[in-house]
Amino acid sequence: MICRKCYARLPPRATNCRKRKCGHTNQLRPKKKLK
Structure with missing residues (x-):
């Protein structure tokens, strides 16, 4: 997952994100899969 x-x-x-600088946001997206 990517924040x-x-x-x-x-x-x-x-x-949710583990980083403090973004306030542990839950706005994540899956990492794009390589073709």
Whole structure:
């Protein structure tokens, strides 16, 4: 997973970001799969 606010790379099953600078936001998106 990627955080939409700070672009941190998170574990695949994450529900919110672990970084403090984005306030542990829950706005995540899956990492784009390579073709």
